[in-house]
Amino acid sequence: MGNTLILAEKPSVAKNIAEALHIKGKQDGYFEGNNYIVTWAFGHLLELYDAKDYDSKMAKWRMENFPFIPASFQYKVKSNPKNRTKPDFGAQKQLKTVHSLMKRRDVESIVSACDYDREGQLIGDSIIYKQKPSKPVYRLLLNEWTPEGVKEAIGKLKPNEEMRPLLHAGMSRQWADWVIGINLTSVATLKFQKGKGKALNIGRVLLPTLKIIYDRDEEIKHFKPEEYFKLNATFLTKDEQTYEGTYVDNKKEKFKDRASLDQIQQLIHNQQATIVDKQVDKKKEFPPFLFNLSNLQGFITHKYRGWSSDKVLKVAQSLYEKKLITYPRTSSVALDESLVGKTAKVLKVHSEGLPYQDEIKFMRTKRVFNNQKVESHSAIIPTYLKPKRLTRDEEIIHTAIKNRFIMQFMPVAEYEQTKIITKIQDEQVKGHFLSKGKVQLVEGWKKIENIESKDTILPKVNQDDQVEVKGSKVTSHMTKPPKPHTEKTLLKVMETCGRNVKETDDSEEMLGSILAGYSIGTPATRAETIKKLKDIGYITTDKKNLVCTSLGNRLVETFPVKDLFDLEFTGRLEKTLSDIEKNKVPRNDFLNLVFSFTRESVEQIKNEQDIIINEVSSTRKTNEVLGKCPLCGQGVVETSKGFGCKNWKKGCKFTIWKNDKFLATMKKKPNKTMVKSLLKSDVAYVKGLTSKKGKKFNAYLRYEKNKDNDYFSWKMEFKK
Template sequence: MKLILAEKPSVAKNIADALKIKTKKDGYFEGNNYVITWAFGHLVELYDAKDYDSKMARWKMDYFPFIPNEFKYKIKSNPRNRKQTDGGAAKQLKVIHQLIKRSDVEAIISACDYDREGQLIGDSIIYRGGHQSKPVYRLLLNEWTPAEVMQGLEKIQPNQTMKPLRDAGISRQWADWVIGINLTSVATMKYQKGRGKALNIGRVLLPTLKIIYDRDKEIENFVPEDYFKLKATFKTNENESYEGFYTVENEEKFKQKADLDRLQDIILKKPGTIIGKQVKKKKEFPPFLFNLSNLQGYITNKYQGWTSDKVLKVAQSLYEKKLITYPRTSSIALEESLVEKTAQVLKAHSADLPYKDEIKFMKSKRVFNNTKVESHSAIIPTYLKPKRLSRDEAIVYHAIKNRFIMQFMPVAEYEETKLTTKIHDEQINGVFHSKGRVQLIEGWKKVENIQSKDMILPSVELNENVQTTHLEVTSHVTKPPKPHTERTLLRIMETCGKGYKEEDSEEELGAILTGFSIGTPATRAETIKKLKDVGYITSSGKNLACTDLGNKLVEVFPVQHLFDLEFTGKLEKILSDIQKGKASKKEFLNVIFRFTNQSVDTIKNAEDVIIHEVSAQKATNEVLGKCPECGNKVIEGRKGFGCSNWRKGCKFVIWKNDKYLKTMKKKPTKTMVKELLKNNKVYVKGLTSKNGKKYNAYLSYTKNTDNEYYSWNMDFKK
């Protein structure tokens, strides 16, 4: 009997389906010589500082820096109340360890995601409590289709070979804990007045904030300048017209309008000659396959209201439904070993397309290239076709499928024509340039019906004479840089400021895809979301901008290394090297510990400045109703509406930042709580669905049958 540990229940179900196991028990599936259980992501987490030393429950400057001699783990905390253990995690952890100890279980297979976080999740559960005597193996998959699961189980590897991946996961986790705990605490004591949310300081958070800050400053300091162009209209011998712009030494923008006005008087109605004609056929290759950052950028730029965090969540859902390959990838190519499988996927998805006869599978370096694959291949659909998709899932899925099919369509081609027209007058130093373009082959653009705008020039010959029929000096103003969007921000995070374009050389792309970045594909969306949540940035439509608090933090916080893209990129590069077995976890952590100690000293010795003043909300003693748990008074507190008998152990509370209500863009109010306590139900208007639609519903707040906490229930009937 083998025990398989999946990262999530949905993945465990996919594995059970592939193995044709139907029997489900409390916390696991069993059958056909396999037991399949699951985690809910991380079931354990690092100790809080106060778990090591009770005095750390209260912050004092003298207590920092704080770096434990040994990092310890505990069952993860209840997200609603961090003072309590998460009951669901504790229960599932107990189930997993009972299964591991079963006498008929001979080996354990970790089937968590094939990345450093997945490795950390699996190992932190399997090896919890000491040495694991039973052999542990690793299932390494890029998708959860039945065929892949069965093939993967035949190729499982000893888990020990994944030690570099685990070391990278541990290094990332410990580094972020040490930097976060120390610098967040010390910065909050130094720069914040009043009790409230801490000033969040993070290894990935601050350089991302600085990118937005720098762009804001560029826009703020931008001084617009006027410039002018001279546009001429020419008529050919065949009575056809075309336009051209006056150019001197490849420059067609001029600062002095008077100079162009003078030329206008000289040129008007004078003949000209076509002294240059270039006609070139040019190829347009499809954009590369999606990695996560490019997918997030594409969707957030094309569809209003989408965030990179939402794109990741939807992509993750498609992955768990076996419809796409692993989404948290930084690669824009596929491994060369996937040629045969990719051909089958293409065949499955092209059969019903109107342009199917133009689709031709081929092994090209743009698509299959091992040197361009970092851990995971690019995102493509699997051979399974979706039966039903939500609106959000359809948007992401079809973007991935279309981008995949584009790779095997004909290359688009167009003809570009450049004309150079010279006026017959010695006073005219410059020439007029005209450009035309005609699409010859639509090719891959058919997949998404991308319309190319033709700019047709008349048919003329070299040395042909033309007549100037109209001249116009046009006025223009230089434009400031555009605010960052999630798309542009993700690009800078992905490449650490070394931005690339689709047409960049393979060598340049290869240099980028080596781990030198801010964060990872999996964490960048979370970083942008966190910047919004902690109040450092705000969004208006697609545009991102720093808040007043974000500006002050960048300008006052003295640890400049944390704002430096190069510094952060180097740390991420070392983590990438640890993952490949090229760098040492111990050396990396020593660098982090030294940096943290120095940073704490820097902050302590910096000038005392208050950048954030928290105005304390006074809790009222107004009685909102009777506690359904113990009958005592329910009153409003700073963080929630709870029982006044809480000191004696009553756990009834409705948190002001309740996560369930937050998903529907609602917060509990005193009026809501009063009605709820009085009638056991409350009618709530203006709830927001995942699709952004508004609706109304009745909510009740009832005690769970399997623990002592309360949960929300929704009903649409009175």
């Protein structure tokens, strides 16, 4: 019997597959045993050619060379990140290993086990078909890497040809981003940037995301606060109990005219009133839907300081590869109906030992199991494996996913809402006073994360009861500007292409947008886009808020290709990619649209006025002299690694290293102020040193030359 070769996307996943198939034999670049060989990629082993690989004249950016669109797209071994002219040694070696295993005579079939998404399909197919295999190729499709999941999926392999639409979507995305990125980044940099340095980065997903933040910044900047007034009254019941009410007239409780409220306040002073209506309703509160990636990123970045969407994805990916959660790069908030049995088992595992275990009941509900609300992958849930050792970060993400999952099977929370309408007996007072009370009756799923409900308790009164006005107050308020975007709110707009920006997880309209494929980027790329906007300096963070930099503002206001900022335009492109994936649209229609858009955009930029969007300072900074060298009298300057004498080429040894070991023991690094003081006064007063026990202290430090050589040592003093 021959062997089956399985290609995984990463070494960690290959290890999971080998463990599930009880393969013990580890070789150089693969596992082998039990009629299986399991090998791996490191993500993309191949990448698209650079422009200069097609044509040597493209090695230098010249306006006349653009637009540049290759007749056919070629792939090469991934470049070494430190030297782009050479291939990455590890990638090259592993590619040879995979291809030699494919050629082995005892290998009868090949299985691509890369991630079940368009990027995973592209990774697997680019590696496998580079070799032009004569053996049948199959596809392993699964949502989790648990032993049971792997064994089950191996029994349901699909012919890889059936995944062609997914590959075409992956290639189309990759080629489109290459063409738009290479052409518009190059031409925009040549046209709108002065000085050499980082390019002016232009991208299909980058610019509309920047525009969302820019638009919110502009709303805030041009917001004009307006004053409004409210009238509140305190009523006294026959039982000497009080309650508050807000004045409402024509369904309005905010008034621009204070004088009218002042007049009503005078009219109601010490007046009698009647309770004309009392309504008591029981309301249900359902738990928020299961997590998709965007909702998980939003939840974590909002709840915990120091988390970015990018970090959430990295930690979730780690949990996925450790077999502890299902596939994280999903846009769905429900589970496929075929997962009912598996889900019941997962719930049983994670319910054990919980203080509210008796309240957890497995049920098949449309809210959790709904094929209409599943796009490619189900929502993120834990697997049946309980974690043994987790980092603090992994624990935060795993607990959030586990809690959100268990919530679905806890009792629905219930509260009682009471509305009382109180009418003043004086007919000159046209409106009424509205009072609202709320009492939590059933805590239900809120127990899991100790979500406290604020109760507002009203006294026991009945319709037609007489009450008395005890006091009243007119209060002044100002309308508030919209809040700056956070990663949570930005992800929501990106996910739904701006179609529904209410911050509710239960919006049907939001789900509709996601399922139709209208979005900016994919769950997998949104975090990367936000990180890139920060890294290239188009946006910055202020606590949790995201705001445009002056460069980001200039780009939005000046860059002429306005379609690239348009959410609808980008949403349509993403929707077309989604349709290619579903075999509804041929990829050439999409690519021809992108290529013609790129050609037109390049011409538009070329014909634009010469405006500087970004000026890169080309003058090198002259190093500030911090003081005289105690050995030779030359100037001491800052370098990347320390503070040293300019005369070092002639052998002067004076240096204070930035990673100085003595200072590092006290969690301190030398800075300019410290060095200047040492050179001027032979001593520096240093605050915030840390003792071995972790206590902060201040001290005087000296940096003195040793008697027997040219090296220096630290001395510490404490002066009163």
